[in-house]
Amino acid sequence: MEIFKYGAKEIEYLKKKDKKLGAAIEKIGIIERKINPDPFKALVSSIVSQQISTKAAETVWNRFTNVIGVVTPENIEKVSLEEIQGCGMSLRKVGYIKGIAEAAISGEVNFGELNDLTDGEIIKKLSALKGVGVWTAEMLLIFSLCRPDVVSYGDLAIRRGMMNLYGLKELPxxxxxxxRKRYSPYGSVASLYLWALSVL
Structure with missing residues (x-):
């Protein structure tokens, strides 16, 4: 299992910059979060799991990979809408997945070259695809491309974690x-701890 890697350098920096976050890091310890280094597969997987429980997403994903085989744009293009829908997805979701595969095949999005782009360019490119919002693109930046400095305002749990950490009633x-600026350039590591703090 590949995980989001970070270590003493990031931890020391965040502790120095933010005492409260530093204390939380000390208490929680190292967080291991799984990553999917294939951005195309990671994006399709995030569409599959939209608005359903983790358990349901796992079931649907397993059925989907049984039908598709290796998750590539070409394999998705070969399989009919109905077959993919039969895995337990709405027609709308299937449309999004087909659209992502088409964008990859046509070269509209070159998934192999995403790493050459800035975070902002990747968000712009991916969120132009149907079914992919800014939040989905930001999650891809962290959990596929391992970008170091992503703190998503669109993520409810991150905002809740921040409010819990600083004892805030609201968060303009x-x-x-x-x-976010205080955590930079290691915002993604801060995000891991904010998620952990959101459930307190």
């Missing part, structure tokens, strides 16, 4: 941005 965007 300006305040969020202030914290």
């Amino acid at each position: 965007k300006e305040k969020f941005e202030r914290y």
